[in-house]
Structures are given as C-alpha cells and as structure tokens.
Amino acid sequence: MNNFDVFKKNSLLFAPMEGITDEPYRIAMLKTFPEWDQFFTDFLRVPTVGKVNEKLIMDHYGPRIHANESWRKKNSFQILTTPRAQTLAAVEILESLKMHHLDLNLGCPSKKVNSHLGGAYLLSDHKALKTVLSTIRKNFTGCFTVKMRIGYRDDINFSDTLKLIQDEGVEAITLHARTRDQLYKGTADWNYIARAVSEVKVPLIGNGDIWLVDDIENIFVNTKCHSVMFGRSALKTPWLAKLYKEYIEDDAHIDETYLLFQRKNYLDQYFEALLREYREIGWPDNLILKRFKSFSRNLFDDYEDFETIRGSFLRSESLAAFLDHLAALK
Ligand SMILES: Cc1cc2nc3c(=O)[nH]c(=O)nc-3n(C[C@H](O)[C@H](O)[C@H](O)COP(=O)(O)O)c2cc1C
Numbered sequence: 281m282n283n284f285d286v287f288k289k290n291s292l293l294f295a296p297m298e299g300i301t302d303e304p305y306r307i308a309m310l311k312t313f314p315e316w317d318q319f320f321t322d323f324l325r326v327p328t329v330g331k332v333n334e335k336l337i338m339d340h341y342g343p344r345i346h347a348n349e350s351w352r353k354k355n356s357f358q359i360l361t362t363p364r365a366q367t368l369a370a371v372e373i374l375e376s377l378k379m380h381h382l383d384l385n386l387g388c389p390s391k392k393v394n395s396h397l398g399g400a401y402l403l404s405d406h407k408a409l410k411t412v413l414s415t416i417r418k419n420f421t422g423c424f425t426v427k428m429r430i431g432y433r434d435d436i437n438f439s440d441t442l443k444l445i446q447d448e449g450v451e452a453i454t455l456h457a458r459t460r461d462q463l464y465k466g467t468a469d470w471n472y473i474a475r476a477v478s479e480v481k482v483p484l485i486g487n488g489d490i491w492l493v494d495d496i497e498n499i500f501v502n503t504k505c506h507s508v509m510f511g512r513s514a515l516k517t518p519w520l521a522k523l524y525k526e527y528i529e530d531d532a533h534i535d536e537t538y539l540l541f542q543r544k545n546y547l548d549q550y551f552e553a554l555l556r557e558y559r560e561i562g563w564p565d566n567l568i569l570k571r572f573k574s575f576s577r578n579l580f581d582d583y584e585d586f587e588t589i590r591g592s593f594l595r596s597e598s599l600a601a602f603l604d605h606l607a608a609l610k
Contacts, residue, residue: 287318287423287452287507290500292521293485295511296320296358296383296427299574303342304557310351312553315521316514317507323360323385324370325398332369337377346377356381358427360388362397363408371419382420384412386428389460400460403441404432413448427454427487427509430472433461438472439479446480454485454509474503485509491516493527515578519546543582544609551606565599572602 287293294301294309294316306319324340326332337357338346345351357379361367374382386409388399395401402409416424426445431437445453455476457468468488477484483506486499491513499508514520523539551572558568576593580586589609596602 287483287485289506291317291485291507292496292524293318293454293507293509294320294514294521295487295509296322296356296385297511297515298322300515303345304561304563305554306342306345306355307351308550308553308557309518310345310354312549313519313522315519315525317521318354318356318381320356320358320383323358323388323399325393326359326361326365326367326370328362328365328396332366332373334373334377337370337373341377341379352378353380356383356423356425358383358385360385360393360398361412362402363411364397367412367415368419371416375420375422379422381423381425382416383454384416384424384426386426387456387460389429389463394460400429400432403428403437403460406437406440406444409441410444410448413445413450417449423451424449425452425454425485426450427456429456429458429460430469431459434459435472438475442476442480446482450482452483452485452506453480454487456511457486457488470499470503473499473505477504477506483507487511489513493520493524496524512578515575516581518550522546539582547579547609548606551603555603569596569599569602572599 292315299322301320301322309316309319321340324337341355341357345355357374359370359382361370361384371382385399386402390399393399397405397408402412428441428445431441442453453476455473457470457472458464470486473484473486485507486503486505487509490496490499490508490510496508499505510520517523554572555568558571573594573596576590580589583589592605593602596605
C-alpha cells in the first residue's frame with residue numbers, strides 16, 4: 281500500500297493552527313468548504329511526565345471526526361514531541377485508533393517549546409531528530425509526514441535535514457519556507473521549496489504566504505511542489521480552496537467583481553457553520569464571541585474600510601451584537 285494515497289497531487293491543505301483547528305472548527309469547514317483536501321489538528325504536545333492515554337489523544341482529535349471514516353481520512357493528527365517525551369506511548373495509541381495520518385511538528389518557533397527540545401529546535405539537533413523520527417516510523421503504519429522550516433538559526437543544515445528526514449522513511453514533507461529565527465517576518469522564500477523538491481524523492485508540500493488563487497498557480501508552476509498548505513491565508517479566505525477549484529474548472533469566473541460578490545455570502549456561511557458547531561458542543565455565547573473576534577482579525581482585509589469594519593466586530597459586547605454587524609455588512 282502506498283500510504284501517501286491520502287493526498288492526491290495538487291491537494292490544498294488547511295494548515296494545523298493552535299487555537300483554531302479544533303474539532304468544531306474542522307467539522308464546520310468539512311461541511312461548508314469541503315473543497316479543502318485535508319485538515320490537521322493543531323499540535324498535541326506529547327507529555328514528558330503525566331498520563332498519555334486514549335482520552336488525551338481522542339479529545340485532541342475529536343471523537344465525532346474519529347467515528348466518521350471519511351472525515352477521519354481527511355483529518356491528520358499533529359504531534360509535537362522531544363526525545364524525552366513519551367512519543368512511543370502516544371504513537372501506539374494513534375496506531376491502535378487507526379489514524380490514517382500522523383504529522384510531526386518541526387516548525388514551532390516558541391521559545392518555551394524550543395528550550396524543551398521540541399518543534400523547530402529539532403532541526404538543529406540531528407541526533408535527537410533521528411531518535412524521534414525512528415520511534416514514530418517503527419511504530420506507526422499509516423502515513424507519516426513532517427512539517428518543517430528551512431532551519432533553526434539559518435539554512436546551513438537544510439539539505440542534511442531533508443536527507444535525514446527522507447532516510448527515516450517519511451511519506452511526505454511540508455516546508456514552511458522560513459527559518460525558525462525568521463518567525464513570520466518578511467515573505468516566505470519559495471526558492472527553498474523548489475530546492476527541496478529537487479533534493480528529495482518524497483512529495484513536497486509547499487507552505488508560506490500563498491494568499492491568492494494566482495499564488496497557488498505560481499507556486500505549483502515555479503516550484504513543482506506536490507501540494508500546498510495554507511495557514512493565515514486560509515483564515516483570511518476560508519473559501520480559497522473553493523475559489524481555486526472553480527478557477528481550474530472555469531477561469532473566467534475569478535475576476536474582482538466575482539470575488540467581491542461572493543465574499544459576503546461565504547462570510548455568512550462561515551460564521552453560520554461555526555456558530556452551529558460551537559453551540560452543538562455547548563459553548564456559551566461569551567466563549568463563541570471570543571473565538572469570533574479572534575477570527576475577525578484575519579478577515580475583512582479586502583474591504584475598502586477594513587479598519588472600521590474590523591473595529592466594529594472587535595468592539596462587539598455580545599454575540600448578538602457581533603452577528604448584527606455581520607448581518608449589516610455588504
Ligand atoms: C494562529 C496560528 C497557529 C499555528 N499553529 C500551528 C500548529 O499548531 N502547528 C503547526 O505546524 N503550525 C502552526 N502554525 C503555522 C502554520 O501552520 C503555517 O505553517 C504558517 O502560518 C505559514 O503559513 P501561512 O503563510 O499560510 O500562514 C500556526 C500558525 C498560526 C498563524
């Protein structure tokens with residue numbers, strides 16, 4: 281079996297995002313914008329001490345998604361771990377739960393995470409990286425991928441890191457084309473994506489600053505990457521995968537007028553679906569409002585008076601007031 285069958289060529293992947301891609305969010309997106317080919321949990325930090333049990337794993341993944349085989353295929357589990365953490369115990373549970381896909385986080389730039397030898401730190405410590413990779417690969421039979429940056433401080437280890445990861449038997453590599461020290465500064469450098477495509481045999485998934493339909497075209501043409509992943513851009517345009525697929529089928533549609541015409545319609549669908557899912561799990565209005573405000577930070581950039589619009593959403597004192605602003609939006 282080719283484990284990588286979970287992603288077909290030119291897949292559009294919705295990135296793992298802490299504080300966002302929890303189970304209700306992913307279900308809302310699966311139902312509303314099913315054009316996204318794959319979703320990810322945010323990273324589960326594998327504990328060094330303390331219990332690693334099925335409940336921990338299942339709560340992070342989402343039992344409703346797990347119970348639905350077609351949703352499970354479209355939802356990958358991401359872990360963040362270190363050589364000291366209980367990786368084996370976590371992986372054995374993921375295996376017993378028949379997860380299709382496990383992704384290892386090698387990109388998190390948080391000082392705290394890195395000082396505990398996790399996330400992007402592992403790019404600078406190949407001995408530790410090899411230990412973690414081989415523990416996962418030997419004990420997980422599904423699709424195993426990593427999500428990495430170019431390097432920790434700089435790009436000096438880039439080729440060696442790619443080779444090590446490939447040699448340890450991963451099925452694919454996602455590259456966020458920045459170093460850890462760059463955090464989110466500047467623009468991702470897609471030249472590293474093209475370089476990685478030429479240096480590894482496994483599929484390479486490009487990530488970083490893919491904002492528009494044109495960017496998707498450009499990154500596929502210029503880097504020859506297998507698939508692409510969207511983080512902040514997916515939060516800005518949660519219907520971007522739909523736009524791209526419409527463009528592929530009939531490019532005449534994707535002009536400015538069309539984009540503006542559809543925007544309000546999709547915004548309504550987005551918030552309606554999220555509201556339904558958060559209510560389904562019993563979230564109170566104040567918690568939903570907090571989430572909606574955090575989402576509104578990434579939306580509305582395309583509106584001419586986006587600062588006023590965003591300000592009115594951010595100042596909403598109740599969920600009802602937030603939804604009133606949404607209803608009044610053109
Ligand atoms: C709010 C937020 C949370 C994130 N959480 C994670 C995470 O849990 N795991 C991970 O691998 N990357 C995480 N990332 C990084 C994104 O997955 C992605 O690699 C990065 O944002 C670059 O892509 P973009 O330019 O499309 O945003 C996060 C990014 C953001 C903005």
